[in-house]
Amino acid sequence: MTSTLSAPRITGLQARVVEVIRETSDAHTLILEPGEGFEENFNYKPGQFLTLRIPSDWEGGAARCYSLCSSPQQDEKLKITIKRTRDGYGSNWICDNVQAGHLLEVLKPAGTFVPSSLDSDFLLFAGGSGVTPVMSILKSALIAGSGLVTMIYANRDEQNVIFKDELIALTKEYPGRVNVIHWLESVQGIPDRASLTALASPYLDREAFICGPGPFMDAIEQVLLGAGMPHERIHIERFSSLTTDPFAPIDIEVDENATDNKVVEVQINGETSTVLWPPKNKLLEVLLNAGIDAPFSCREGSCSACTCILVEGEVTLDRNEVLEPEDLEDGYILACQARPVSDKLKITYDE
């Protein structure tokens, strides 16, 4: 028997824009609430992001990922902050068009830039608008955790410091637990290896979270590794522009009688299911086709939202822009890029 999906476009969740706040001359914060009927779908963890569908005439449409800067521990509504980038289609469309009352189509909050425990001591690095997920982690750690938090926050100049007032308020509210170190390029120049080493060295026993421009993140990663911080305590959020549409239809055909089908046992949200996995399809496709609520965002191997653990069997990944060799050794795979090699496989999303 062959079951074929009619391949409808993936319908996202609806989020209503409650308010638009102008943070700086080119950064807007959108305050969001779940659209009617979607209240259960917006649970998120500090550091995660939303994928927004951007109206476009382009074939396949457009989508962009924006980190949540709100804290699930504190903020009733969700917040994302968007900074215009020159020639940035998504950021300019949002800053020019989105107003209170608009309904946006989004995917579930996703991402693995998330602390495993809010009670850890943290060393946070933010560069420019990369502050958004860092802000969510910082607030959540202060509100719900018990550790110390140091944030090193680099910006072009003082006018571009997003969340300046909120950071001042937090340092007053949590004296002795948080310190924010500003680095302004207009005053101190681009931070070099020596200055980054000096800033980081008192905090090398902490969990590090880094988000900002690519060269900024690379430099900090090298400094931390060079200073002896273990790889598993360095967490980096890398966004790359999406080249395909994550809302595009899942186009899959499952012939239940095909002799080359593989079988995968999937554990997710405490439930276990067994699914046929045709070798020509990727894991995420067969899971969504089977009605399993597997997480995803980019569907092109560049965001890690679909990460799960291969417990048994072997897969190949078509593309991998995010998992490090150490992650692969630990069994992490990208469901959106995985094709089966073994006849029987087991994966879990629950560890």
Ligand code: FES
């Ligand atoms: S959904 Fe982004 S890497 Fe798989």
